[in-house]
Amino acid sequence: MMAGAAFAHRRTRWYLRARDSVDGLARRSPSRFAILVFTSLILLFTLLFSLPIASAARTLTPLHDALFTAVSVICVTGLSTVDMATHWSAFGNILIVVGVNIGGVGVLTLASLMGMVISRRLGLRAKLMAASDTNPSRIHAGPVNEGQTVRLGEVGNLLVTVAISAFAIESVVTALLFPRILASGASVGEAAWQSVYYSAMAFTNTGFNPNVGALAPFADDYWFLSALMLGVFLGSLGFPVIYAVSRGWRRPRRWSVHVKLTLFTTVVLMLAGVAVYIALEFDNPKTFGSLGVGDTIFQSLFMSVMSRSGGFATITVSDLKGSSLLATDMLMFIGGGSASTAGGIKVTTLAILFLAAMAEASGRTEMEAFGRRIPSDILRLAVSVVLWGATTVAVASIVILQISKAPFDYVLFDVISAFATCGLSTGLTAELPPAGVYVLAATMFMGRIGTVTLAAALAASQSRQLFTRPEERPIVG
Amino acid sequence: MMAGAAFAHRRTRWYLRARDSVDGLARRSPSRFAILVFTSLILLFTLLFSLPIASAARTLTPLHDALFTAVSVICVTGLSTVDMATHWSAFGNILIVVGVNIGGVGVLTLASLMGMVISRRLGLRAKLMAASDTNPSRIHAGPVNEGQTVRLGEVGNLLVTVAISAFAIESVVTALLFPRILASGASVGEAAWQSVYYSAMAFTNTGFNPNVGALAPFADDYWFLSALMLGVFLGSLGFPVIYAVSRGWRRPRRWSVHVKLTLFTTVVLMLAGVAVYIALEFDNPKTFGSLGVGDTIFQSLFMSVMSRSGGFATITVSDLKGSSLLATDMLMFIGGGSASTAGGIKVTTLAILFLAAMAEASGRTEMEAFGRRIPSDILRLAVSVVLWGATTVAVASIVILQISKAPFDYVLFDVISAFATCGLSTGLTAELPPAGVYVLAATMFMGRIGTVTLAAALAASQSRQLFTRPEERPIVG
Ligand SMILES: [K+]
Ligand SMILES: [K+]
Incomplete structure (x- = not known):
């Protein structure tokens, strides 16, 4: 009895100490924490995917395929x-759905945590200065817009909030998808499973298909495709935006610059994508050539939403014209919102570059957006993220071109798709030899973890900075 | 007699007024002046090239070919x-050599003029502040490093200095080339003409060949190829660097940041290019596969120097592996020095991006290079130039892919080659339909005039800027 209590006590102390050290690491160095978490998860899932029980054929899955998956x-x-659709067993498929939710919720949580580092970089001194300002409008425009930093200080609380949001959104999307899959001829059980699967793939911006034939059975089902777009769109906005908008959707004027900049850039890119796909593909017999005006617009919208990270497609990617492939490369590279399930360099990063050019063209010394001044060190962060992305894509493309001897456009497309965690493919990925598979897996990891941690790691490295004026800071990367 | 004197007087007044108005425009808005000069020259040369006398066959050259040339x-x-080598008559060939010299000297002069705008942006106020500082080292580190702004205030004087420098360098290269061409079996007259032609093509970074077979007869002549590299290298450094180094080559420590940054980045890129071409092409039977170690290194060096804007090639570009094509795309896009005959976004522009990332990574609030602080608005200029370049290349590539249905890698290569005025070609340019030829001509114009004028136009737009500390400003774009 005494020994048991002592053991329980020791176990509790061990548990508490572990929790504290995790919390400490997450606070001290969120970027290292994120790399640790994602690496551990990937190793665990590699092990699980390689087990015979995970494959439909009950055989060992080769290491490169298990790691890549x-x-x-x-x-x-x-x-x-x-x-x-066919390789994995029921257990394997459950692993996939659980895995994308862990990955999606994990990236939302960790990236939001790191967004706080970037937003709070000014430190105590500047915050106190802003708070001591007696002008109320000044306080509102103060250095840290709390709506954007989610007002959550602890990893655990943030994780729970993110998970609940994800569950809520995925439930709505599941409910929207279920009747359509049922109507397409699936059994109730099958429809339930497929709607949960598709909904998870949409909100987490993953884009796997559970069924043979992928989206082909639903290519004309605009309700189904719209529900997918809704999930992908919400996932790609990023948690800080979802949180701020859901809390203050009645007062859009009080949204932070980050929220406004993300929404504005997302909508502009979406419309630009629609216009480009209509212009380039309306006469392509393999894609939209046989469609009417309305269908061409809808399918172009679907392509535009999915190319920035959703990864679903109603057409075969390699049927697109070369010009559309290049346009898609660009949309994929940009990606979605910061602290979102989407990848790429992020829409705010691109927006900051254009704001810098606009400030330069109009002769202003400061970047401005939505009535706020944006400090110039954010531009350095944005430039660092773009350099990281361009370097990763260039090196991976050169290496895979050497390994595979595949066509240049297909290599560039699949490498950018991997870097930006988009998931659209020209078919090259499935044909790569193991060496190429490892390179592409590394590219996905660098794209996912790299862009998210880089900005935070760089921002955290700054220690001595004195500002004299209050500022507001959007998140980049 | 009276009437004659009055006429001469009127003519002199007209001439003086024209000279004054040219000088005024060049000072008030050097970017508009540059666009005006280049557009006029292009229209004049289009007319001349289309004349029957310019072609070897004595026929009218079609408009798209004349304009493109x-x-x-x-x-x-x-x-x-x-x-x-065969299309043009003797008159046409003289037009070409005169044209590249006018274009080369013109771009050196106008870009140097615009570099002054960027360098002098601080205006009188800051200069007076720096001058009133009693600390002599402060004055030396003052806002305007005069070595970099060439100490020439007038377009005419600058033009003469540039023309004399160009003539001196081209004469040396001609003298180096002449005996080798003679030794290859050409007559004295032919050798004289070809050495003048090659020398002009080298220093102006143009890269046309006067003879059938291009560099094939000289592919093993390392003296000849080295002389070409010398001309290309000096042309690609940029006039401010040539001027500063020739004036103060004994005291490298006193060179401006612009000079040091240009030389450093140029050498780093050159060595990186050598390493990449050796690694990717040493086992390619179509290029360096049959060469020994020394030959592979030399030919890789030649490729590396030429790909950043020279445009000469000893191999067939389309024989390069896909990975080398992509690496060449990147080197071409970067290009040479500011205010040089080379194109691209310029080496200092790239350097500024990396300096920004390095400042961010080390937690400094200011970019630093060679012991100098670089003001953050230079980063905005650099970002503007890169956005301009990336947008031009992307739009031109998409349009030419639509027009030509040519392979993606060839389109991207020739478009970047046009934008960066490099001149290497996969063979696509010669096969384009007239619509594609016009698009590529526009791309060359935007690349040449755009990057050179953009930075100056943006820099000149700034009017109210107060600095409290003296700074030094490298040229970008
Ligand atoms: K995806
Ligand atoms: K050239």
């Missing part, structure tokens, strides 16, 4: 080297 | 839609 699932990428 | 010559690009 684990990275693709945890990084919510959606690229695959095996046929996702 | 005029743009390629005046923008010192080196791309061609006709066979440059």
Whole structure:
């Protein structure tokens, strides 16, 4: 009895100490914490995916395929080297759905945590200065917009809030998808499973398909496709935006610059994508050539939403014209919102570059957006993220071109798709030799973890900075 | 007699007034002046090239070919839609050599003029502040490093200095080339003409070949190839660097940050290019596969120097592996020095991006290079230039992919070669339909005039800027 109590006591102390050290690491160095968490998850899922019980054929899955699937699932990428609809057993498929949710919720949580580092970089001194300002409008425009930093200080609380939001959104999307899958001829059980699967793949911006034939049975089902777009769109906005908008949707004027900039840039890119796909593909017999005006617009909208990270497609990617492939490369590279399940360099990063050019063109010394001044060190962060992305894509493309001798456009497309965790593929990924598979897996990891941690790591490295004026800071990367 | 004197007087007044108005425009708005000068030159040379007397066959050259050649010559690009060795008459060939010299000297002069705008942006106020500082080292580190702004205030004087420098360098290169061409079996007259032609093509970074077979007869002549590299290298450094180094080559420590940054980045890129070409092409049977170690290194060095804007090649570009094409795309896009005959976004622009990332990574609030602080608005200029370049290349590539249905890698290569006025070609340029030829001509114009004028136009737009500390400003774009 005494020994048991002592053991329980020791176990509790061990548990508390572990929790404290996790919390400490997450606070002290959120970027290292994120890398640790994602690496551990990927190793665990590689092990699980390679087990015979995970495959439909009950055989060992080769290491390169198991690792690639684990990275693709945890990084919510959606690229695959095996046929996702047939290769995996029920257990394997459950692993996939659980994995993308862990990966999606994990990235939302960790990136939100790191967004706080970037937002709070000014430190105590500047915050106190802003608070001591007696002008109320000044306080509102103060250095840290709390709506954007989610007002949550602890990893645990943040994780719970993110998980509840994800569950709520995925439930709505599941409910929207279920009757359509049922109507397409599936049994109730099958429809329930497929709607949960599709909904998870949409909100986490992964883009795997559970059924043979992928989206082909639903290519004309605009309700189904719209529900997918809703899930992908919400997932790609990023948690800080979802949180701020859901809390203050009645007062859009009080949204932070980050929220406004993300929404504005997302809508502009979406419309630009629609216009480009209509212009380039309306006369392509393999894609939209046989469609009417309304269908061409809808399918172009679907392509535009999915290319920035969703990864679903109603057409065969390699049927697109070369010009559309290049346009898609660009949309994929930009990606979605910061602290979202989408990848890429992030829409705010691109927006900051254009704000810098606009400030320069109009002769202002400061970047401005929505009536707020944006400090110039954010531009340095944005430039760092773009350099990281361009370097990763260039090196990976050169290496895979050397390994595979595949066509240049297909290599560039699949590498950017991997880096930006988009998941659209020209078919190259499934044909790569193991060496190429490892390179592409590394590219997915660098794209997912790299862009998210880089900005925070760089921002955290700054220690001595004195500002004299209050500022507001959007998140980049 | 009276009437004659009055006429002469009126003519002198007209001439003086014209000279004053040219000088005024060049000072008030050097970017508009540059666009005006280049557009006029291109229209004049288009007319001349289309004349029957300019072609070897004594026939009218079609408008798209004449325009493309005029743009390629005046923008010192080196791309061609006709066979440059056989299409033109003696008159046409003289036009080409005169044209590249006018284009080369013109761009050196105008870009140097605009570099002054960027360097002098601080205006009188800051200069007076720096001058009133009693600390002599402070004055030395003052806002305007005069070595970099060439100490020449007038367009005419600057033009003469540039022309003399160009003539001196081209004469040396001609003298180095002449005996080798003679030794290859050409007559004295032919050797004289070809050495003048090659020398002009080298220093102006154009890269046309006067003889059938291009560099094939000289592919093993390392003296000849080294002389070409010398001309290309000096041309690609930029006039401010040549001027500063020739004036103060004994005291490298006193060179401006612009000079040091240009030389450092140029050497780093050159060595990186050598390493990449060796690694990717040493086992390619179509290029360096049959060469020994020394030959592979030399030919890789030649490729590396030429790909950043020279445009000469000893191998067939389309024989390069896909990975080398992508690496070359990147080197071409970066290009040479500011205010040089080379194109691209310029090496200092790239350097500024990396300095920003390094400042961010080390937690400094200011970019630093060679012991100097670089003001953050230079980063905005650099970002603007890169956005301009990326947008031009992306739009031109998408349009030409639509027009030509050519392979993606060839389109991207030739478009970047046009934008960066490099002149290397996969062979696509010669096969484009007229619509594509016009698009590529526009791309060359935007690349040559755009990057050079953009930074100056943006820098000049700034009017109210108060600095409290003296700074030094490298040129970008
Ligand atoms: K995805
Ligand atoms: K050239």
